Amino acid sequence: MESRPLRYFVAVAQELNFARAAERLGIASPPLSRAIRKLEAELGVTLFERTTHSVALTPAGEVLLTEARIALDALDAAGRRARRAADPEPKLVLAVKADADAGLLDPILAGYAADPASRPVSLRLCGWGEHTRLLREGHADAALLYEPFDHTGLDAETVTTERRVAALPAAHPLARRDSLSLADVTSGPPGEVDRFVDEVAARHRVRDLPQLLKLVELGDLVTLLPESVPARYPRPGIAYRPVPDAPPAVLAVAWPQQSRSAATAALVRAATSLRGA
Amino acid sequence: MESRPLRYFVAVAQELNFARAAERLGIASPPLSRAIRKLEAELGVTLFERTTHSVALTPAGEVLLTEARIALDALDAAGRRARRAADPEPKLVLAVKADADAGLLDPILAGYAADPASRPVSLRLCGWGEHTRLLREGHADAALLYEPFDHTGLDAETVTTERRVAALPAAHPLARRDSLSLADVTSGPPGEVDRFVDEVAARHRVRDLPQLLKLVELGDLVTLLPESVPARYPRPGIAYRPVPDAPPAVLAVAWPQQSRSAATAALVRAATSLRGA
DNA sequence: CCGGTTGTTACCCTGAGGGTATTACCGTCG
DNA sequence: CGACGGTAATACCCTCAGGGTAACAACCGG
Structure with missing residues (x-):
């Protein structure tokens, strides 16, 4: 062959x-x-x-x-x-999507830098669902990304789990309530609902979170987001409301299965050691 | 490339x-x-x-x-x-090593045959540590094998866990005791000890369990085996003694990660449904 | 029934990649 | 220390796998 x-x-x-x-x-x-x-x-x-x-x-x-x-x-x-591998001063390439890090990117990098096995880190910014391709094609050594993703050929560990908030147009009737249930959000119009952001992104051909939030503002859809989003993306036109019974957002660090290099291992350690915090 | x-x-x-x-x-x-x-x-x-x-x-x-x-x-x-895939009546190829099945092969096959998604099964007998190669190279659709094994590119589920017994020469001083601890077995001569059978097999170039047991009889080594072994391989020259604190033997079913065919899924169901029994 | 589209066949030709003969280099041993 | 054996690399040739062009055949829509 x-x-x-x-x-x-x-x-x-x-x-x-x-x-x-x-x-x-x-x-x-x-x-x-x-x-x-x-x-x-x-x-x-x-x-x-x-x-x-x-x-x-x-x-x-x-x-x-x-x-x-x-x-x-x-x-x-x-x-x-x-x-x-032939790079004399090898870097560790970490694939991340802007702001899809639960605010943990900095502490992870800081913790990693303190590890003796660490190498200089080069961040590889990518869009929705690109992380796994970058890992599989050898462009990146590790990725920080939200579940769910295609685990084929990859190993992963959970970094943190976050509660979900629903993003609604401020004028939406549900926005008057302090807290929502999954049933409130997923049942019927107005506004299309998806549990997983990347599905929404694919359907609406959206490339980043601001674009997605614009769609929410316009009343085109309602989405569940990790609770770390509102603080980073305050929007007058959008109401964020907790959805306690929604499945949590799981942030994970992933890497190609066979690559058990010391540098990758150190990054995984740094990322997972924040779990208790 | x-x-x-x-x-x-x-x-x-x-x-x-x-x-x-x-x-x-x-x-x-x-x-x-x-x-x-x-x-x-x-x-x-x-x-x-x-x-x-x-x-x-x-x-x-x-x-x-x-x-x-x-x-x-x-x-x-x-x-x-x-x-x-072009086979008009596709078979499901299952890689197994003779007797490395905790006696569960027959019930698994019986349960599988009852599944509507099942296909005729063709068994692929193989030696120590060959299972994973067969899966990765596309010779087999699934394998029944003991941990630990290289999970690269594979998915796996636990089928059953078994307690460990030590296999010793009948004349060995430890054979006089009813039960052993891990420390007894792993500490020093006489007899080399390995926790994992496949390491022993590789080192001594042994291809099957009878050969391995012969080495035990001759006093060349002491090994930990799953507790399903003694009933199938009674040997006058060998004493089997439980080792309660040894890590259990984990029997798993494994398959190539991307192959989520209905037939494979049915086999995994059949294998894991015995877990409760 | 006709014209356009698309996969295939026929035929030629170039260059990637295989072979043989030879050279350059190094470690070893008388 | 020099000759020899073994090994990778170079020089040069040659074949055929795989690319191109032209012509063809089959099928569909109008």
């Missing part, structure tokens, strides 16, 4: 169109077509159901797609990690 | 000798030497410290070795899993 044909396969599986896939790969479509046929012959499996006007994945193709993505990620990660 | 140069790199890193590695790869050594140099150039990193009479991995080489193994495993696994 070589990597190039697999890369070609993934491109076709994503585009479901040989011509477009070939263009994306920077080659002509005949060699692409041949490469896929050869791959199918090698595996003894048909990967695509093709007519002249449609390309569809077979069940075997479906599983190869997910498996191939994993393998190709691992391949790229291998190169990147080796490159980074 | 292509896969072939990485495979070449792994061969050299294992042999630490270009000529032997080339032979193993079925190519001549000059192209191998060139491939490695090209890989180093591509990464911008030197992977080997070489003189004409010695080859050694640099730190960057070390990390590339472990990363490359993971990536190449994933690559092979992708192919194998796709092939298996």
Whole structure:
């Protein structure tokens, strides 16, 4: 199993169109077509159901797609990690999303810096749901992120858990109450509700928290956020109300499974040692 | 990052000798030497410290070795899993080591067969410590095995925990006692002691439990085993004695992280549902 | 039924990567 | 200390995997 044909396969599986896939790969479509046929012959499996006007994945193709993505990620990660390992003064790259740290980033970094095994830290700012990709592709050594996330290939420890608050338009009828229940928030209009911020973000194509809060202000949705948010993002147009029975927000530190380097371990120690506080 | 140069790199890193590695790869050594140099150039990193009479991995080489193994495993696994996914009547391959099942294999299979999501099961017998390789390389869908094992890339659930018994030569002074403590067993000669059977197995190049028990009979070592062993392997020359304060033996079911197929899930259900019994 | 779109086949050609012969280097041992 | 054995690297050649272009075949929508 070589990597190039697999890369070609993934491109076709994503585009479901040989011509477009070939263009994306920077080659002509005949060699692409041949490469896929050869791959199918090698595996003894048909990967695509093709007519002249449609390309569809077979069940075997479906599983190869997910498996191939994993393998190709691992391949790229291998190169990147080796490159980074050669750095004479290696840095520890920590992936964080702005303000998605429960206010703990500074104390974690301070605690980490005090550890003898620590290295200079380089922060890698990222958007919703990018943390795991950065870890898997070898761009980052560790990440600070909220559950839930895809744990595949990663190890993680809980840093802290926070209660949830609902963010509502100030004029919303529920905003008159001091405290809400999950049922209040999740039942019906007005305003769409999602328990997990990243789902909302994906649906509304929002890239950061201020944008999301703007949508709340406009009355387009109601969201549950960690209780550390209101202090950082006070908004006249938004009412934050505790939701005691909502599942808590879990902040975790995650890292690639096989990377048990001393530096990563020290960071994990620093992050989890704040748990008691 | 292509896969072939990485495979070449792994061969050299294992042999630490270009000529032997080339032979193993079925190519001549000059192209191998060139491939490695090209890989180093591509990464911008030197992977080997070489003189004409010695080859050694640099730190960057070390990390590339472990990363490359993971990536190449994933690559092979992708192919194998796709092939298996095309099977018209797909089987579920379960990796087990003979008798390393706490006697639960039959009930698990029975419970599994009753599940509507179940598939025909094909058992893949394997030796000490092979389970995880079979899972990672796509030869098996699930494994029944004792902790501790390398969880990298795997998910696992505990099936059962067993108390430990020490296996001693019948003539051993400690055999006169009804029960032992961990301190009794681990302190000093006669007889080497290891808490984990697979370490012992690796050290003594033993492939199965009967061979291991033979070593115990001969007085070469003392080992802690799960309490389900004595009933299956009664030996006149061996005394089994409970060790209440030894850490218990944990039998687990494991499967590749990303494979959340209905059939695998059903097997996990069947295995873990026996936990209460 | 026709024209456009898309995957495939036929054919050619280049260069990545394999082979052989040779060199340069180093450690070892008479 | 010099000759030898072993090893990686270089020089040079050559083959074929894999890329390109042109033509074709199949299918769909109008």
